[in-house]
Amino acid sequence: MGEGGDIRVTALRRGEGLAAWRQIADGLEAEIRTGALAAGAQLPTEAALAARFGVNRHTVRRALAVLAERGLVRATQGRGTFVEAPRLAYPIGPRTRFSEIVSRAGREAWGDLIASAEVAAEAEIAADLGLPPGAPVLDLLTLHRADGTPISTARTCLPLPRFAGFDRAYAALGSITRAYAAFGVSDYTRLSTRIGARLAAAEEAARLDLAPGRVLISLASVNADAAGTRIQATRGLFVADRVELVVEG
Structure with a gap:
């Protein structure tokens, strides 16, 4: 999930009543909880995440905001979004x-x-x-x-x-x-x-x-x-x- 290399495509479940932004937030949270996204790691850009999930950047932005509210990531002005370290x-x-x-x-x-x-x-x-x-x-x-x-x-x-x-x-x-x-x-x-x-x-x-x-x-x-x-x-x-x-x- 770094900035370089091929963009991995993740299909979202459609027609099940679960909003795309919530699926993205839950999926990224699972990757953080399992260590696939390690503490301190930088998340891909909004554009890269939008391409991965097949959504627009507004949907990605809402998912990242939810992760920030959960205390799992922090957005740093001009640098990007990073996984929070353990308490x-x-x-x-x-x-x-x-x-x-x-x-x-x-x-x-x-x-x-x-x-x-x-x-x-x-x-x-x-x-x-x-x-x-x-x-x-x-x-x-x-x-x-x-x-x-x-x-x-x-x-x-x-x-x-x-x-x-x-x-x-x-x-x-x-x-x-x-x-x-x-x-x-x-x-x-x-x-x-x-x-x-x-x-x-x-x-x-x-x-x-x-x-x-x-x-x-x-x-x-x-x-x-x-x-x-x-x-x-x-x-x-x-x-x-x-x-x-x-x-x-």
């Missing part, structure tokens, strides 16, 4: 480290800095960090990937002036843990995590390579350094179809 088990415990969790699963972890700014902390963030409202914090917007697939996006706030320049360290190192080490923080622990869920807004869906309206898991967390000083308040959004949260005792 990543993501433990939530005293030492929650994205890079370590992803690496233990045999996948490559990286974080992208989307934006950063020095801002006055609003009341909720200030309370999480044990600061007075309006205290200066460094506000980071980040995107976290496993083998290039977006897993989560987050807004992270750190107290200033202690972490002035942390955004540059994160951009260079691709990891909160490695950036902390550059600031002399060798260890930190999770004080609290609040878990919720909501639908992805259009901007979030685009950032995470999602169909709009897909479910996101929301995590509001607070971390402290080895001395117990609060150093990080994060509002994270995880793609529900790509992670399985495991709350550790």
